[in-house]
Amino acid sequence: MATEETDWQSKEKAAAIKAVASLKRALNSSISKHFNSRSGQLRKSSVKDDIKDGMLDRLILKSPKYSFVLHHGYDAVEEVQPKNRKGSSVKPHFRGGTDGTSISGYQRSGGSVSGFKRSSKFEGAGHITEAIYASNVLETLANDLAESRAVYVTSNILPTWQRKV
Known part of the structure; x- marks a missing residue:
């Protein structure tokens, strides 16, 4: 029973090692292509196996955060609200003269920064999915x-079945 x-x-571990090597190779190929x-x-992205109780539980993909952003794409639009500020909140600035005296914030007038939309929509590259399909893992x-x-x-069912007979 112990040898079984x-x-x-050992077969499970060998299958995990084979899958990790295949997926890592395909992932690096897909990254260099895209x-x-x-x-x-x-x-430096890596793939690791997680084995619990002698069984393969999952394959873990470790990669920088932006790799997953590049894979899925980005579709958020953020709107920045306009801001008003007092003259006293402005840092003192130096005059461009030769004496180098500064103008205090209280002597300056306030201003407003207009709002704008910051959007950077882009389609994902899909390099992780491509690696999974290419490696046939x-x-x-x-x-x-x-x-x-x-x-x-x-091996687990047979001993219990034999005991009941």
Whole structure:
């Protein structure tokens, strides 16, 4: 029984390692296809497996925050409200003269900053989805995990069924 248990766990771990390597390779390929590298932070994206109780629980994608923004796109429009300010709230400025004296804030008149719309809509690149489909990781994991977990299920069901007979 112990060898069966370690057998399916080792198959599960092997399937996870294979999926991680395949997805990381496809993700780096997709990033280099969609983006020009400047700082190289996107290239540091990684994929990690999370195994709990000997079973693959999930694949974790670690990437900078802007990678996910670039993947999904941005569609928010923010409106900045106009602001009025008093002359006393303005910092003192230096005159451009040779004596370098400053004009205090109380001697200046207030002003208003008009409102404006700040919008930066852009479509997402979809590089993460492209990497998942290109690596074919979902089908591979489904097949590999179905084989390894079938052994686990039958090893747990069979002893209970034999006890009842």
